[in-house]
Amino acid sequence: MPLTRSKRALAPRAFRFGFACLAALGCGLTAPSAFGQAARAATDGQIISPTLLAQHRGGTLRLVASASGGTLDPQINYTAKYINLFAVVYDGLTTFKKVPGPDGNTVVADLAENLPTPQDGGLTYVFTLRPDIRFSNGKTLTTADVTASIRRIFKVGSPTAGSFYSAIVGAEACLKTPATCTLKGGLEEDPARRTVTFHLTQPDTEFLQKLAFTHAVIVPAETPDHDSGNVPIPSTGPYAITAYDPNKFLTLGRNPAFRQWSAEAQPEGYPDAIAYTFGIPDEAAVTAVENGQYDWMADAIPMDRLGELGSRYTAQTYVMPHAAMYFLPMNVNLPPFNVQKARQAVNYAVNRKAMVIFYGGPGIARPLCGMLPSSLPAATDFCFYTKEASPSAPAQTWHSPDLEKARQLVKESGTSGQKVTLITANTSIDLAMGTWIRDMLQAIGYQATLRPLSSSVAFNYMQNSSNKVQIALKDWSADYPSPSNFLDDLLGCENFHPNSDSSINIPGFCNKQIQTLMDRAKTDVSLTQQQTEALWRQADRLVMEQAPIAPLIEKDTVLITSPRLGNFFYTTVNQVFFSQVWVQ
Structure with missing residues (x-):
């Protein structure tokens, strides 16, 4: 479904003047208060039972996204x-x-x-x-x-x-x-x-x-030892992939060989099929889900649609907790960010309040000063890069950017005037944030350009060192609730693989002192929980002093479902658990 002319025309213009307007936060853009107050913040998902299964089994769950998610190889x-x-x-x-x-x-x-x-x-x-x-x-x-x-x-x-x-x-x-x-x-x-x-x-x-x-996951022993690409691999769960066109659709049907062996591990599913449609932009997807053409959308909901969800579609809208953030990885092996002061300058210059607004407001996002969101053990409890603070004298929370300090650091780094290209995905939120960050980079002394890529390829492109990405905008969420998912995953020495699309350490950062702390936190079974958390906090502080990443915000998950979807079932790890919702 196409965007309306007014929304398509107004959004780019708003992004272009974003730096001047949002730097002072004087343009009247605020989070939709109705959304924060009215959107549903809890789930009443019911565990499967023979009675419920008999009542609600059947139908096709319809999912939608702007682009596919890449390889089918799990x-x-x-x-x-x-x-x-x-x-x-x-x-x-x-x-x-x-x-x-x-x-x-x-x-x-x-x-x-x-x-x-x-x-x-x-x-x-x-x-x-x-x-x-x-x-x-x-x-x-x-x-x-x-x-x-x-x-x-x-x-x-x-x-x-x-x-x-x-x-x-x-x-x-x-x-x-x-x-x-x-x-x-x-x-x-x-x-x-x-x-x-x-x-x-x-x-x-x-x-x-x-x-x-x-x-x-366990796959058949005869599965080839290479990326399966668009070819599905046989599975053991209640559903199996039956058809895939990465440009158009992905279809799941019931696995005829499945039997429920543990309801708490892998319950039998309600829908008979799950159909994923690709190629629908996020703005159009919101409207389609509101109207019941699809049951759920994968992409983040654009900020300009949150108000209507909070005022007109509260029964279909959910705000759910999830350890997740937006951040700027900076390549420590390429100019200008191979210089520590240049990386610190970006951290000082970022207006995290503006990033909160772009995501949807303080009801669903908060400024983040370090690597660990507040829902995690050992959550970040300091802020180096805010006005009137520093690594030697941190604040407790983020207050405001310090552009004067950032410009001074750029000059001291000897990188002023260098060309910088920022890579983002081409979704509405990423484009809004990316355009603002490009303007910020220009304001502190760089010749900055923005290069948006399709969301289906952006992450792999950012990871591959062959592409010489200097700085990128990326969101990240926990694979399971642990500090290691943010510190070690994103910055561990073992996660930098040159010239590979599977190198999640995008900055190419490796610090032996920090790695030793992280390794001990992961392996020393003699430590108490408090001692382990202290190691993660120490690693967090040392990472932020080196500044290979500029954390922006931590964010909740905002979801909209169709009017017909029942038994909204949200788990802390897998989020919406598709086999347990009702469409019948």
Whole structure:
């Protein structure tokens, strides 16, 4: 559905004068108060039961997005657009409990019968597979599928191979030469007993959570050791991918081989099919969901539509908590941001209040000074880069930008006048923020340009060092609720892979002192929770002193559903859990 002429014409003009207007915050743009007050902030999702299933089973759940999410390979794809969808398609040895509310952070057994108790001081985990589970192609799940799938994580260059699974014995060799990966000494299987044993080089306090993440799902042993691209891989969940055209659609149908083995791990689904349509811009998608043409949209809701949701569509609108942020990764290996003072200048110059407004207002976003959103343990509790503050004398919260300090740092860095290109996705929110940031870069002394890319390719493009991205605008959310998902994932030495689309350390940052702190927080089982959180806070402060990233805002998730969608079911890890909503 096309945009109206007025919205399409007015938005770019507003973005162009954004810097001058928002720097002073005097142009009258405020968050829609009705939205913050009226939008629903809780879910009443009901767990599946035979009675509910009989009443609501059937129909097609209709999803919409401006672009597809890329590869169908679950061990490679790292976009929320597909990872949350894969949660009803694939299974791992463990998973997160499929319930609304905080209990959704709990790890439970999935393809394994039970959660194993760590042995040998946290170095050994023995999993026993559930019997008689089949893939969607009819093949029975075996221990060989499990060991082949774990090796495949390294062979296909999964984005989290280093950060999540490097503690497995043999992983170091696999990271160096993926094609010959065997994980020798790290995996043992006993087909007769249906057991798979993992041996670790050091304890990993989050190992069960990492096995619950999508990149560790179990696929058939014969799956090729390369990106499957547009070809779906057989699955064990209640749905299987039946058709895909990355330019037009993605279709899921019921997996004929599925049987429910654990309602808390992988419940049977209500819809008979899930149909994803691509190519509908975010503005048009909002209208289409409001009117019931689609049931849910993947893209962030543009700021100029939030007011109407809060005043006219409150029964269909939800504001849900999720550990997520927007940030500016800066390439520490390329001018001008290979100079620390240039990176610090950007942190001082960013008007985080303006970014809050662009996202939708203080009801759904807040300024963020460090790497850890407030919903996480060890959340950031300092602010270096705000007026009248510094790394040696931080403030407690962000107050305002300091353009004078930023301009001075640019001059001191010797980078004034250099050309800078900012990469963003081409969604409404990213374009609005990106245009403002481009103007800000110009105001502090750079020759800045903005280069928007399709949201289906922007993230991969930012990650690949061959593209020589100097600075980018990106959003990020937790794979599971831990500080490691923000500090180690985004800035860990093991997550920088030159010339690869799977290099989530976009700045190419590696600091041995910080890495040592993060590694201890992840592996030292003798630490109390308070001691572990203290290590993450220390790492957060050291990271922000080096400033490879400029955090902008932490954000809640704003969702709109169609009038016919029932049993809104939101989990803290997978967000809307598509198998448990009703469309019938």
